[in-house]
Amino acid sequence: MTDRIEKAIELKAPVSRVWRALTDHREFGTWFRVRLDGPFVSGQVSRGQVTYPGYEHVRWEAIVQKMEPERLFSFTWHPYAVDPNQDYSGEPPTLVEFTLEPTATGTLLRVVESGFDKLPSRRRFEAFRMNDGGWSEQINNIARHVGQAP
Amino acid sequence: MSDKRHSRLEAQKTPAGVFAALGDTTRLSMLTRLSNGEPQSISRLTAGTSLSRQAVTKHLRVLAEAGIVRNVRVGRENLFALEPRPLAELRDFLDRIAKEWDGALARLKAHVEG
Numbered sequence: 001m002t003d004r005i006e007k008a009i010e011l012k013a014p015v016s017r018v019w020r021a022l023t024d025h026r027e028f029g030t031w032f033r034v035r036l037d038g039p040f041v042s043g044q045v046s047r048g049q050v051t052y053p054g055y056e057h058v059r060w061e062a063i064v065q066k067m068e069p070e071r072l073f074s075f076t077w078h079p080y081a082v083d084p085n086q087d088y089s090g091e092p093p094t095l096v097e098f099t100l101e102p103t104a105t106g107t108l109l110r111v112v113e114s115g116f117d118k119l120p121s122r123r124r125f126e127a128f129r130m131n132d133g134g135w136s137e138q139i140n141n142i143a144r145h146v147g148q149a150p
Numbered sequence: 151m152s153d154k155r156h157s158r159l160e161a162q163k164t165p166a167g168v169f170a171a172l173g174d175t176t177r178l179s180m181l182t183r184l185s186n187g188e189p190q191s192i193s194r195l196t197a198g199t200s201l202s203r204q205a206v207t208k209h210l211r212v213l214a215e216a217g218i219v220r221n222v223r224v225g226r227e228n229l230f231a232l233e234p235r236p237l238a239e240l241r242d243f244l245d246r247i248a249k250e251w252d253g254a255l256a257r258l259k260a261h262v263e264g
Contacts, residue, residue: 003169005248009255013262021262031257079247109258111251116244117169 003117012106019070022098034060042067046075058082065095073098079113092118168236171216176201177209181218181232189222189229 011018021027025036029048036048042064050058062077076093094115101108171177180195196206210230213219217236222229 005244005251007248007251007255009259011259011262017262018258021258027261031261032254033257080250109255111255113247113251116247117166 004112004114005116007111009109009111010103010106011109015070015100015102015107018100018107018109019073022073022100023067036060040064040067040073040075055082057084059084062096063093066097070100072100079116079119091120094119167216168218168240171212171218174209174212176205177213180206180209180213184219184230184232187232189224189231191227191229195230 013021021031023040025039025046025048028034028040029036029051033052034048034050036046038046040046044064046060046062046064048060050056050060052058058081062075065074065076066072074095074097076095078088078091079094081088092115094113097110097112097114099110099112101110172181179199183195184190192203192206192210195210196203199206201209210219214221214230218233219230220233222231
């Protein structure tokens, strides 16, 4: 077990296309399900409103860290910060890093989220309370749905 | 201990202790030895290893502070048992966030390939 989550996905699209989908705030919002107030700027706070069904009351906030064109996009945020009555700002954030690598067929995208070791344990219990079959179930449904799309 | 009370006590810690406790091969092998669920004495945990009794005691203390091992007194014997709950909770939390990433990346894939 580690303090990080690592994902890799092969995308049949050129690096430039993936970079745009990641860093154009409107495009990012489409697949990440958030309506962002403005463009991503390295070193600045990005704010918006979650558009995920059932979670529209949740504000989205992250601090953009690095934007190295077509190579690295990273931000820090508070993962799973879905309770509007909870102030997460005092917690150490996690770091999300997207790295892009060209392949013969498109792009290899890696996502690493790290820093979970610094999160208060309380958050683990919160995640349990939230586990009413709502969010995670929806995510599974959507993943299945788009998984079938060509 | 009730679940609620357990939660409150747990809430005062961070998973850092758990990760740090796990980041050591000696402690990992001690956990493996405890993983059959049977409480064991320091002597038994020391037997068959190149570790001193003192070293085993020190490692057990780190594991206990992280909440992964607990002290069990059986008669006059001081035993140590695996406490799997913090590990299971941590894994579950990370699994959940990992699943969210799966969903987001699947949507990204549909977005850029569509």
